[in-house]
Structures are given as C-alpha cells and as structure tokens.
Amino acid sequence: MAANRKILSLPGDGIGPEVMRQVGRVVEWFDKKRIASFDVVEDLVGGAAYDKYGTPLAEETMKKAQECDAVLFGAVGGTKWDSLPFAVKPERGLLRLRKEMDLFANLRPALVFDPLIGASTLKPEIIEGLDIMIIRELTGGTYFGEPRGITTLPDGQRRGVNTQVYTTSEIIRVGRVAFELARKRSNKVCSVEKANVMESGQLWREEMQKLHDAEYQDVELSHMYADNCAMQLVRNPKQFDVIVTDNLFGDLLSDCAAMLTGSLGMLPSASLGAPDSSGRRKALYEPVHGSAPDIAGKDAANPLACMLSLAMMLRYSFDLKEEADVVETAVKNALNRGVRTRDIMQPGMTAVSTTEMGNAVLEELQKIGG
Numbered sequence: 614m615a616a617n618r619k620i621l622s623l624p625g626d627g628i629g630p631e632v633m634r635q636v637g638r639v640v641e642w643f644d645k646k647r648i649a650s651f652d653v654v655e656d657l658v659g660g661a662a663y664d665k666y667g668t669p670l671a672e673e674t675m676k677k678a679q680e681c682d683a684v685l686f687g688a689v690g691g692t693k694w695d696s697l698p699f700a701v702k703p704e705r706g707l708l709r710l711r712k713e714m715d716l717f718a719n720l721r722p723a724l725v726f727d728p729l730i731g732a733s734t735l736k737p738e739i740i741e742g743l744d745i746m747i748i749r750e751l752t753g754g755t756y757f758g759e760p761r762g763i764t765t766l767p768d769g770q771r772r773g774v775n776t777q778v779y780t781t782s783e784i785i786r787v788g789r790v791a792f793e794l795a796r797k798r799s800n801k802v803c804s805v806e807k808a809n810v811m812e813s814g815q816l817w818r819e820e821m822q823k824l825h826d827a828e829y830q831d832v833e834l835s836h837m838y839a840d841n842c843a844m845q846l847v848r849n850p851k852q853f854d855v856i857v858t859d860n861l862f863g864d865l866l867s868d869c870a871a872m873l874t875g876s877l878g879m880l881p882s883a884s885l886g887a888p889d890s891s892g893r894r895k896a897l898y899e900p901v902h903g904s905a906p907d908i909a910g911k912d913a914a915n916p917l918a919c920m921l922s923l924a925m926m927l928r929y930s931f932d933l934k935e936e937a938d939v940v941e942t943a944v945k946n947a948l949n950r951g952v953r954t955r956d957i958m959q960p961g962m963t964a965v966s967t968t969e970m971g972n973a974v975l976e977e978l979q980k981i982g983g
C-alpha cells in the first residue's frame with residue numbers, strides 16, 4: 614500500500630514521549646491491518662531539542678513540519694528549562710510551529726464520554742452528553758503582539774509589556790471556521806471577548822457580527838464577555854455549541870472546558886491553517902494536557918488525549934472518517950471496560966498505567982477491526 618501520508622511526530626518533553634509511544638502503536642496497527650499507512654518521521658522539539666541543538670526547534674525540523682501533511686505533537690516544557698530566556702524556552706518551539714505554519718484555528722472539542730461522567734468534578738446532570746467545541750485563535754493576540762518585552766525604567770523599576778492586537782482579517786478567518794463548523798453541529802456560535810474594556814474586543818465583536826450578517830445568517834450568533842463565559846462553562850456548559858475566542862482567552866477557557874470532561878488527559882486538539890487551492894491545509898495535532906513534569910517517565914500519564922488527537926488528524930487531514938470513528942470507539946470501549954489512568958480514576962475502577970491503557974485500546978481496536 615502506498616504510504617503517501619507524511620506525518621512528522623514530535624513527542625517533545627515530559628509525558629509527551631510516553632503518550633506518543635501509545636499513539637505509535639495505533640498507527641502501526643492501522644498499517645499492519647492494511648487499513649491506512651503513514652510515513653512517520655520523528656524529531657525533537659522543546660527542551661529535548663534545546664538540549665541537543667541549543668534551540669527548541671531546529672531549522673531542519675521547521676522545514677520538515679512545513680513539508681509534511683500533518684504534525685503530531687506531544688508536549689513541551691519542564692522545570693529544567695524554566696529559567697531559560699524566552700527566545701529559547703521549550704514553549705517557543707510550539708509557538709514557532711503555530712506561527713510559521715500559520716495555524717490560526719485551534720479546535721478544542723470538550724466531549725464527555727458516558728463512562729467518565731463520574732470522573733468530572735461537576736454534577737452528572739450538568740455534563741452528561743456535553744459536546745462543545747472551543748475554537749481558539751492561535752497566531753495572534755497577546756501571544757504574538759508587539760511591542761513586547763521587559764525594559765528597565767530610568768528610576769530602576771522594570772516594566773513588562775505584551776500587546777493584545779487583532780486585525781479584521783485575523784478575526785474574520787477564524788470566525789469563518791467557527792460558523793462553518795457550527796453548521797455541521799448544532800448551528801450555534803458564541804463569540805467571546807472583553808468588548809466592555811478592550812478595543813480589540815470591541816473590534817472582535819463588531820467583525821463577528823458583520824461576518825454573521827453578511828454570510829452566516831442561518832447560524833445563531835451570540836456574544837459573551839470572557840469572564841462570564843468562564844462562569845457559564847461551569848454553571849451550565851450545555852448552553853454552548855461552538856465558542857470562538859482569541860488566543861489568550863481561548864487558552865484559559867479551553868483548560869476550563871477540559872476539566873468538565875473529567876480530566877485534561879482527555880482533551881485533544883487540532884490546529885489548522887487556511888486551505889490551499891487543492892483544499893489541503895497545514896495542520897498540527899496535540900493533546901491539550903501539556904508536559905506534566907510531575908508524572909513524566911512514570912508510565913502514569915493518560916494517553917487518550919493524544920490518541921484522540923490522532924483521530925482528529927485522521928478526520929481533518931486525511932478525510933479518514935471511519936478510521937477516526939474506529940479510534941474514538943476503541944477509546945470509549947476501553948473506558949467502558951473500567952480501566953482508568955490515575956487522572957480519571959474512580960471508585961470501583963481498575964487503575965492502569967499508560968502502557969496498560971494503550972494495551973486496552975489496542976485490544977478494542979482488534980475487536981472492532983480485527
């Protein structure tokens with residue numbers, strides 16, 4: 614079978630490599646079963662790349678990322694590199710990939726699997742059947758705005774600056790992704806900003822409304838202040854379908870939404886660029902959980918978010934919908950067996966390691982597609 618789908622695998626730091634190892638087993642399974650095959654190239658990113666090359670993302674790796682069909686990303690960061698200057702911090706590796714690949718739309722679904730209802734800190738009736746999609750703008754706003762930096766003032770004080778900035782086109786292109794996705798879901802978009810205190814928020818609100826009125830009147834659009842949205846997410850999350858928001862608010866709100874699902878260890882994400890003339894878009898898939906240095910190397914991390922990120926890759930980059938369903942069903946079935954990594958542990962369930970969770974998913978895959 615022709616392996617024409619090129620994946621760049623970047624396990625990174627902390628629990629990244631161990632969760633990615635389990636994803637590798639799923640990829641191998643697809644290959645062995647001759648269901649779908651991939652050319653997987655692995656490289657370093659984050660602290661691991663810094664230790665070897667003195668930079669969190671080598672030029673060569675950046676080039677590979679630009680040329681492949683999809684990047685599968687683990688996690689970056691750790692206490693070991695905390696005191697490095699910003700320019701070479703592990704996180705810069707990820708931010709550079711996002712920026713240079715122009716991955717402006719970050720899709721973060723928060724979906725509650727029935728067997729995990731009891732693992733959430735919220736009451737079952739609040740989260741049962743929850744299925745929301747947060748779309749976070751990923752290449753603008755405070756993360757990249759200029760001016761930025763730390764300077765020393767004449768009186769000896771230091772001054773730290775970051776800039777929140779958005780242009781019309783940046784707002785519109787991510788808004789489009791939100792409206793298009795809503796049309797395939799429950800047809801509701803909630804646009805989130807702080808238009809009451811920020812000019813960039815006012816612009817965000819106006820542009821979203823204009824875009825809606827011009828092209829997406831069939832979709833229900835509402836606006837919400839970000840602080841209220843944080844509150845509504847824990848009060849009554851099922852009121853939402855698609856939430857679209859800026860880079861910084863999206864970072865915060867998606868962590869909050871992740872916790873509704875029981876654990877950060879369950880939340881996958883896709884970061885997408887604009888489609889080119891052939892409909893192909895650059896893409897990076899990563900679990901939302903981060904590097905979790907406290908449990909790194911202990912075979913204790915939850916590999917499911919990374920596996921679900923692979924499912925998103927199958928769906929969005931390769932149009933392999935059935936294969937994506939197979940992965941998602943295998944994950945659900947593994948949970949139904951009662952196996953739990955410690956982050957989603959519940960009374961009466963069986964505590965398992967990262968590898969054992971991988972085993973369970975592989976066995977379920979085998980049952981579905983054997």
Ligand code: IPM
Binds near residue numbers: 689707
């Ligand atoms: C995320 C992470 C990143 C972010 C870090 C690792 C740079 O928290 O993907 O949510 O802040 O965007």
Ligand code: MN
Binds near residue numbers: 864865868
């Ligand atoms: Mn985050």
